Amino acid sequence: xxxxxxxxxxxxxxxxxxxxxxxxxxxxxxxxxxxxxxxxxxxxxxxxxxxxxxxxxxxxxxxxxxxxxxxxxxxxxxxxxxxxxxxxxxxxxxxxxxxxxxxxxxxxxxxxxxxxxxxxxxxxxxxxxxxxxxxxxxxxxxxxxxxxxxxxxxxxxxxxxxxxxxxxxxxxxxxxxxxxxxxxxxxxxxxxxxxxxxxxxxx
Numbered sequence: 001x002x003x004x005x006x007x008x009x010x011x012x013x014x015x016x017x018x019x020x021x022x023x024x025x026x027x028x029x030x031x032x033x034x035x036x037x038x039x040x041x042x043x044x045x046x047x048x049x050x051x052x053x054x055x056x057x058x059x060x061x062x063x064x065x066x067x068x069x070x071x072x073x074x075x076x077x078x079x080x081x082x083x084x085x086x087x088x089x090x091x092x093x094x095x096x097x098x099x100x101x102x103x104x105x106x107x108x109x110x111x112x113x114x115x116x117x118x119x120x121x122x123x124x125x126x127x128x129x130x131x132x133x134x135x136x137x138x139x140x141x142x143x144x145x146x147x148x149x150x151x152x153x154x155x156x157x158x159x160x161x162x163x164x165x166x167x168x169x170x171x172x173x174x175x176x177x178x179x180x181x182x183x184x185x186x187x188x189x190x191x192x193x194x195x196x197x198x199x200x201x202x203x
Contacts, residue, residue, distance in 0.1 A: 024133070026184070026195040028058055035060050038195050040133045048075045054130050056195075058188065064088050065188065069130045069146045078104075078125040083146040095149050099125075106149035119149045129164065133184075136176040137162055178203065 024040035036058035044051040049072060056067040066086045072079045081097035093110040095118075106119040125144045127137065129152070137143060142151045143164060153165040160176040172186040180203055184195040 022201075024201045025198045026201075027198060028056065029194040029196060030060060030191055035193075036065075043134060049073065049079075052128075052130050052134060054133055058191075058193070060191065063191075067188075071128055071130050071146065076126055078128060078144065081128060081130070081144075081146045083130075085147075093147075095147055097125075097144075097146065097149060108149060121149075121151075132164070132174050133181050136160070136179050136181070137174070 022042055024042075026038040026040075027034050028036035028038055036056065038054065038056040041053035041055070052069075052071040052073075054067075054069045056065070058065040058067075064087070067084070069081070069083045071081050077099070078097070079099045082094070084094040085092045091109075091111055093108065095106065095108050096115075097104050097106050102122070104119075104121040104125065105117060106121065107115045108118045109115040121144075127140060128144045128146050130146050132143065137154050140154045143154050144150075145152045145166060148167045150167045152167065155163045155165065157163050157173070162174050162176075163171045164174065165171055170187055172184060174181055175183040180197070182197045182202065186193055186195070
């Protein structure tokens, strides 16, 4: 029964994912000026599996940043996750999450060290920061950070607006309209950035 409920819940989640074949694009703004784009790849589903992918590219006077996050779910449960960040053409950090028989193994590598295990999470993961671009976090209290390899608190601050509290204490705000993420305000590399959906990507 529990598996059936999880499967049905994940099926409902897919109703809010971007339409197949239609990428969702956000402009990345710094002080009102466009400095990059974030592209949300349409969900690829089949045989109970679902693949999510987010890619962001930012170019400022100091940094050229490329961020990629990929998730693979099976029947609503996260199986693998990868988050990577390159700065000025060099790997800055990379986090891999892999579901084993009874837990998740989380490994991290940066530009200063070899890969190391940073966490072992015992409970199933059903929602990630990446999935926030695909659906509104209705009734969620926690969500998994693909980058940090930890669970993060979700706080509803207004109708269609949610703050996600990262392990470093910083908050990222996600704003939704009709179940679709329209704007994200975050801080990356010390820069206060706004991710705003392009008009032709709204539904």
